[in-house]
Amino acid sequence: MAQNGSGSVAQAVAAHQDEIFSEWLALQMESGALRSGRIKEAELRTQCRAFLEVLREGLAEGGTDADAPVFGRAKEMLTEVSRSRGMQGFTPTETAAFVFSLKRPMFNALNRAIEAAASEGGGAVRAASAATARYTWDVTLLLDQLGLHTMEVFLKTREEVIARQGREISELSTPVVKLWDGVLALPLIGTLDSERTQVVMENLLQTIVDQSAEIAIIDITGVPTVDTLTAQHLLKTVAAARLMGADCIVSGIRPQIAQTMVHLGVELDVTSKATLADAFRVALTRIGRAVVKAPRVEAPAAGRR
Amino acid sequence: MDRIPVLKLGDALLVTVQVDMHDRLAAALEEDLTGRIAATGAKGVLIDISSLEIVDSFIGRMLDTIAAVSRMLDADTVVVGMRPAVAITLVELGLELRGVRTALNVERGMALIGRRSDAGRGGDDGGGDRDGPAAEDIDDDGG
Secondary structure, eight states, X not given: OOOOHHHHHXXXXXXXHHHHXXXXXXXXXXXXXXXXXXXXXXXHHHHHHHHHHHHHHHHHHSOSOTTSGGGHHHHHHHHHHHHHHHHHTOOHHHHHHHHHTTHHHHHHHHHHXXXXXXXXXXXXXXXXXXXXXXXXXXXXXXXXXXXXXHHHXXXXXXXHHHHHHHHHHHHHTOXXXXXXXXXXXXXXXXXXXXXXXXXXXXXXXXXXXXXXXXXXXXXXEEOOOOOHHHHHHHHHHHHHHHHHTOEEEEEOOOHHHHHHHHHHTOOOXXXXXXXXXXXXXXXXXXXXXOOOOOOOOOOXXXXXX | OOOOOEEEETTEEEEEOOSOOOHHHHHHHXXXXXXXXHHHTOSEEEEEOTTOOOOXXXXXXXXXXXXXXXXXXXXXXXXXXXXXXXXXXXXXXXXXXXXXXXXXXXXXXXXXXXXXXXXXXXXXXXXXOOSSHHHHHHHHHHO
């Protein structure tokens, strides 16, 4: 049995593929791969079988170096598995376990192959036991590299998810609402950076066109800090709205923010009111509407609504 | 050479920009418009740029110049129908057109000019003070 390491590993895997598969699957189930309910047993089974197949092919064709092109397919498959798990919200441990739990079945298979070889002839025992360490090292290296690859893809996927969520939040947090015919409100929440201002500005201007609004109230109650840059962004938005023929009123400047702005020397050269209600009142007078007192009408009872 | 037509509509002049403005066209428009204001004694100039998709600093400055010249000839300039993208571009270019009045569409622009000439007839200065006494009324009601 004087073969090179990879050949023996390949043989061992090929000979014991079914055992490795069932052992691997059992190990994953034991460690709770299915517990979260994010993946079905059948799906896991298919993934495992397919991966074991490409791994065996890779081993048979050459080496135990995970960077070798023969492992390209194995890596592709891992990329896919890892990406889908990243999207489904698996933890890093759960994702990495897919590859790392393969170690024990592989070692067991190797052991079995070596024991079988040893039982064939008495003289081979020494050689086989010496080979064990080397094979173990090869397999460990290979699986570790594949495991690292899995984690890299996993992290990348998660980063993409985070970036997408960031974009969605910035879109969600800039709704333009209609308060009255021709009066829009833009309640801003969160810090105003250049990118968000762009989204806000485009949203507002488009809505002004769509609703042919005359007045837009920009409410900054939810903006935690206003620095010179934020003020500049605000003024730009106001200027653009004015160019389109709509007036802007800024409301919701909190006392501390007003103080800070004055200390910073920031001047908002627009109509500004303390609260959204005040701004709305001004808006109504500008479009020639008034709020009058009328007899109260009670809301209908819950059952009859 | 193409010219942009200047239409007289009562007390106002209406200019509708239907094509993309190049520099010479803009310069010609400025000249035509100034001549017409002087000739007709118009009180308002309405420039509809709703079909204008591309704007550069030259066009922006031209709008400002037209406004300044008309003001000198006692006419108000109202730019109407500016597209959002154009507005953003102008602001990014630093051209806020402070001397120009704006409206969302021609109808509102005409109303703006009409209000001004009505006020002029009534002896008022007709400035854009739109939240004058009425605002105070409502404040009183609310308080």
